[in-house]
Amino acid sequence: xxxxxxxxTKKSASASKTTSTSKVAKASTGGDGAPKKxxxxxxxxxxxxxDRAISDTKGRAAASWGDSVAKARGKRPSDKLxxxxxxxxxxxxxxxxxxxxxxxxxxxxxxxxxxVHVAIGxxxxxxxxxxxxxxxxxxxxTHRAHAHIIARGASPEAMFAEMLGRDTGLCHxxxxxxxxxxxxxxxxxxxxxxxxxxxxxxxxxMAQKExxxxxxxxxxxxxxxxxxxxxxxxxxxxxxWDLPVLFILEDNKYAESTPAWQTTPVDDLAVRGAAFQMKTxxxxxxxxxxxxxxxxxxxxxxxxxxxxxxxxxxxxxxxGHYVGDAEVYRPKGExxxxxxxxxxxxxxAVLLERKVQENEIKAVEAEVEATLEAAVEAxxxxxxxxxxxxxxHVYAEYPYNGPVIGI
Ligand SMILES: Cc1ncc(C[n+]2csc(CCOP(=O)(O)OP(=O)(O)O)c2C)c(N)n1
Ligand SMILES: [Mg+2]
Numbered sequence: 001x002x003x004x005x006x007x008x009t010k011k012s013a014s015a016s017k018t019t020s021t022s023k024v025a026k027a028s029t030g031g032d033g034a035p036k037k038x039x040x041x042x043x044x045x046x047x048x049x050x051d052r053a054i055s056d057t058k059g060r061a062a063a064s065w066g067d068s069v070a071k072a073r074g075k076r077p078s079d080k081l082x083x084x085x086x087x088x089x090x091x092x093x094x095x096x097x098x099x100x101x102x103x104x105x106x107x108x109x110x111x112x113x114x115x116v117h118v119a120i121g122x123x124x125x126x127x128x129x130x131x132x133x134x135x136x137x138x139x140x141x142t143h144r145a146h147a148h149i150i151a152r153g154a155s156p157e158a159m160f161a162e163m164l165g166r167d168t169g170l171c172h173x174x175x176x177x178x179x180x181x182x183x184x185x186x187x188x189x190x191x192x193x194x195x196x197x198x199x200x201x202x203x204x205x206m207a208q209k210e211x212x213x214x215x216x217x218x219x220x221x222x223x224x225x226x227x228x229x230x231x232x233x234x235x236x237x238x239x240x241w242d243l244p245v246l247f248i249l250e251d252n253k254y255a256e257s258t259p260a261w262q263t264t265p266v267d268d269l270a271v272r273g274a275a276f277q278m279k280t281x282x283x284x285x286x287x288x289x290x291x292x293x294x295x296x297x298x299x300x301x302x303x304x305x306x307x308x309x310x311x312x313x314x315x316x317x318x319x320g321h322y323v324g325d326a327e328v329y330r331p332k333g334e335x336x337x338x339x340x341x342x343x344x345x346x347x348x349a350v351l352l353e354r355k356v357q358e359n360e361i362k363a364v365e366a367e368v369e370a371t372l373e374a375a376v377e378a379x380x381x382x383x384x385x386x387x388x389x390x391x392x393h394v395y396a397e398y399p400y401n402g403p404v405i406g407i
Contacts, residue, residue, distance in 0.1 A: 077296040078289040083356055085131070087364055089288060090351060092127040093344050094368045096147035099156050102376055103146070103163065103177075107323050111380075112163050114176040117144040121286075121318030124343030125250050126151040128291025129218060133299065136215040138186045138204045140197035143178050144250075145190030148220055154182045156372055160379035168382040172393050183403040186215075194255075195228030197221055198247060202234040205245035205308070216244040216302045224255020226269055235310065239276040242307030246298050247278075249310070250285060252317040257329040273310040285313030286343040289350065316341050 081089075100120055106112035119126065122144070130151025133139070141148040150156060154170065162169025163177055170182050181189035188204060191197050201219035208215045225231055226249050238245050251269055253260045266272065273280030279301055281294045291313060298309035316338040320327045327335065351361055385392075396402065 076289070076293045078292045081289075081292075083354070083360075086351055086354060086356060087360060089127050089131050089292070090344075090347055090361065091364050091368060092130060092151050093123040093288065093347060094365060095156060095372065096123045096126060096150045097344060098368055098372050099150060099159065100146055102160075102372060104319075104323050106160075106164070106376070113165065114163070114178075116163075116177050116323045117321065118319050118323060119144045119147045119317070121338065121342060122250055122252065122315045123147050124288040124347070125220075125248065125285040125291050125313045125315060128285075128288040129220075129248060129295050132292045132295035133218065134215065136186065136213065137299070138188055138201065138208075138215065138217045140188045140201040140204065140217070140219050141180075141190045142197060142220055142222060142225070142250075143190065143192050143194065144222070145180055145220075146177070149180055149182060149185075149187050149190065152182070152185045152187050154180075154185050154187060155375075157375035157378050158182075160376050161382050164379050164382075165384055166379055166382035167385040167389075168379070172389070173385050174393060195221055195225035195231045198225070198228075198231040198234035202238045202243060202245050205238065205243040205302075206241070208244055209241070214303060216246065216299055218246045218248055220248050220250060222255065223249065223251045223253060223260050223264070223269060224258070226251075226272070227264060232275075235276045235278060235308070238308040239278045242305065244302040244305075245308045246295065246302060247308060247310045248295075249312045251312055251314045253314075254317060254321065256321045257325075257327075259329075268312070270310075270312040273312075276310070278308055278310045279306070280310045280312070282312045283314070285315035286341045286346060288343055288347050315343075318342065 097120060100118040103112060103116060104118065107116050126147035129139075130148070130153075133152075139148055139152055146159065149159065158168060158170045159180060160169075161167075162171055162173055162175060162180055165173040165176070167173055169175070170180055175181065175190075178190050178192040181187055188197075188200060191200070197219040198221055201217040204217040207213075208217060219234070221231060231247075235247055237243075238247070249269055251260075255263065261267070268282065270280050270282035279298070281298060283290050283294045285291060294311055294313075298311055301307070301309050318335070318338055319325075348361060352358065
């Protein structure tokens with residue numbers, strides 16, 4: 001188990017260090033694509049892999065990041081972030097967390113219909129990415145989309161309204177959680193079809209390249225989605241055509257109730273970048289500044305025409321797969337251990353280290369609380385869509401006058 005863990009750490013390190021992952025291919029295979037016999041012999045037992053799934057991800061991620069562009073902390077792009085931007089990143093994380101806590105309350109009270117997935121514990125990836133991208137860049141999300149969309153600047157009030165089925169919602173109350181989209185913030189959409197953000201955002205990236213906009217596209221997806229054929233097809237084409245797209249894999253080690261070790265033959269999904277000779281960064285998704293830095297590096301790579309980047313961000317889902325999930329499949333103690341990696345208190349501690357004052361942090365927390373409470377009230381008070389508008393905004397209308405990506 002220990003041997004296999006350090007082997008995979010080494011592989012990720014070389015993935016981060018090089019712009020092409022050909023070295024990873026050599027490390028994980030005999031060089032001719034076939035797995036080395038020795039490696040197979042060392043393959044961990046299922047139980048050992050389950051143990052790894054609940055172990056701390058920090059060691060792996062830190063090791064791989066340590067060998068990447070920013071060897072010294074002093075050279076990390078995030079070291080230059082001014083206090084106001086650090087507080088803005090923190091605010092985004094707190095907004096995402098409180099938004100979802102309030103959504104859980106509304107759902108449990110029977111006020112919010114539909115099926116809801118929250119990303120509590122995964123806010124570091126959303127906020128680090130959202131703050132690292134440029135205004136013109138696009139994101140495509142998943143069924144667990146709220147934090148991604150908030151981090152791109154969408155209005156929490158319009159998101160609550162959407163989920164409560166109000167006309168003031170982002171999609172006039174007709175989409176709900178899994179169909180949230182906000183073209184005014186270049187959010188192409190949440191998506192209930194697992195993995196489908198990857199081909200969609202590859203298409204968006206293709207438009208950016210063709211139209212020479214200088215913008216990039218980001219596809220978020222999970223570890224479960226990462227084994228979907230459409231994700232592999234998208235990555236293959238994206239690299240073949242060197243499209244400006246980032247594939248950001250939120251590796252929380254679960255697909256619904258199934259742990260990754262039961263469905264995936266590799267422990268470290270970063271090794272899959274080698275299959276496409278794609279620049280790969282293996283990072284700690286619970287460290288928001290590490291995410292910020294990785295996305296800075298990846299965006300520069302993609303924007304400058306060097307092609308797509310694959311970012312594997314390990315994280316923990318601190319709640320159930322969906323709101324109401326009894327989580328009977330979780331090994332004992334896992335949920336408690338996972339809370340130790342909560343990215344929000346971790347970043348709060350970093351803020352204090354970076355000389356942000358406690359009262360400044362508290363002021364942000366209080367402002368977020370008041371803003372979100374008011375947003376729920378405003379959304380509640382809003383009208384529902386008129387019955388005669390039931391089919392409006394559902395189908396494209398011709399001649400088409402809606403938004404066109406990249407123009
Ligand atoms: C194409 C497709 N297959 C299956 C499902 C059912 N489903 C919904 S969420 C999910 C798990 C996805 O796991 P992962 O990609 O790791 O994302 P996470 O839920 O962990 O964020 C599955 C299988 C679906 N929505 N779409
Ligand atoms: Mg998952």
